[in-house]
Amino acid sequence: MENLVYLMVLGCLTLLCTADLRKHFNISQLNSVDTTRYHALRLFNNDHPNRLRQALKKCPSSNTLFPVKIFSSEEPFFCPAVFISADALLAPALCLKVMQPTEDHPSSHMFAMVEAEHVFYYESGRRYISKIFYHPKLDDEPAYHNVAIVKLRNPIRETLTANGQSIVACLWSEPKLRSERVFLGEWFKYQPEQNAAFRWLDLPTISRKECREELSKSKAVVPELDRGIVESQLCVKDNKNRTMIEFCEARSSGPLFMTLGNTVYVVGMPTVHIDDCNVQVEVFNRVSYFLDWIEAIVWPRLENV
Template sequence: MADVYKILILLGAVVAGGAVLGEVGSQFSVQNVSNIDPGRYHALGLFNNDHPSRKRLAVRKCTSFNFIFPLKIFSTEEPYFCPAVFISPESLLTSALCLRMLQRPDEHPSSHMFAMVDREEVFFYEHGRRYVSKIFVHPKFEEEPAYYNVAVVKLRNAVYDRDALGRSQVACLWAENRLKNPQAVLGEWFEFQPEQNPSFRWLDLPLITRKECSAELAKLKRPVPELNQGVQDFQLCVRESRTNSSLTRFCDPRSSGPLLTTLGSTVYVVGMPTVHIDECGVEVEVFNRVSHYLDWIETVVWPGQE
């Protein structure tokens, strides 16, 4: 596992086009792009001054200089993992559907569930593990699983949220429905083999409209029960990259993490996965907007704060 996550990917910007950002072993920085097209990016401070939600708690908690680790939640009882992202030093955002596979009804999560990345400055002890303290599942998850497929996981001990350069390992929460970047960044695990760690990579993918997404889903030969209400306005869709025919396709066995975007030197989480679509004639993946759940997320992550 350590080999897969040895080198941290620094997500500071998004390259235009549908290219693969790179394997975990490569490094990616905002400097790669801002020196080429500085007009495309602007400071977070200017963004916040004009931000209609600038007084929101999630916006005030945002650290403008951050970078993201590939992060997984494991169980000592099951052979699965759930992709996640830090949204505070002690809170992770992840998939409620995935956690259901890990969590047994008769066991407390702290007895067998933990989060892990391979970085000593983040996870100080026990070989990089941070054990789960509590799980909060969205209250509407039971009624409409895919449309409310989101959970907040609290850790028993917080991580060190800054490195020696002052950069935060915590993603900011995007507070608007409208995005300011036409591209999104998706971390995915693929090439699952028995007794082996899956491969990981960051993908730079184009966002498409709700109409385009619905047209693509209309190609399904079998309906997806979890998306029986179609694509809603609180959802986002990305299209498969068409620049490299050797890419793992969306329909192949794979596991998506949260959907990210960048503004200046800041990484934001904008979407959470809904459900895996395994028909290879369909080239989209559907995510739920984080902004749609933001009131609930703020209440869980920062209780009692306004």
């Protein structure tokens, strides 16, 4: 009997010793990096009601790819642009600088024109520009801040097409894209006395490393990109080089779009035109890196709403 009691006590002590060796898991050990382990899924576009920024609040649920032309009555050029609100467009700043002599105010000679002229209701589809906001760092680093906000004198009355889709594009707010395919709408093949042709390019994005290697391999000299390809930029390339052979020709190279479901986002704006036919890539600045500046101008009174 004594031996049995001794064995039971010994067994209990053994169990206690084993239990003591177990590590207790408490909340301080929770790994915030592996959020999916705790069933926490990332909200699309950080779409939490308390974190929703203005660019996301104003994003139409259904819109369409809708590039716009900006003209000048004084200069024989036009610049590509895209609506980001009923009275504001995003456009490449360097292109607008070509059309706007320093002594002239843009409202005296610059206007936006869309193919669907009924959107503007009067003046043959024209909507005159009231002001252009150039990125504050444009003069210091033109290629890296080649973006401008164009404000219209009067907002467009109707932002929906006949099928109910908005012509206003959403602004992509994240550093990384959710799709490897992007779309570039551009005018090209300029000829005397003829309108430029238009085309959509369905292009894959490539890494910054691949982009650098491509530029290095082609020995292209791009003095404007003196810092190289940086984190705030993205590159596109045609895998089979079927469309890029014309990238060295004169072309508009408009905003870069990404589609997710029925929603169209502007994800990039052009840097500079590389007029080297050996270069099979194009470099864009990510819109997400300009978002704070854009929101402060386009929706200034809504920042704290």
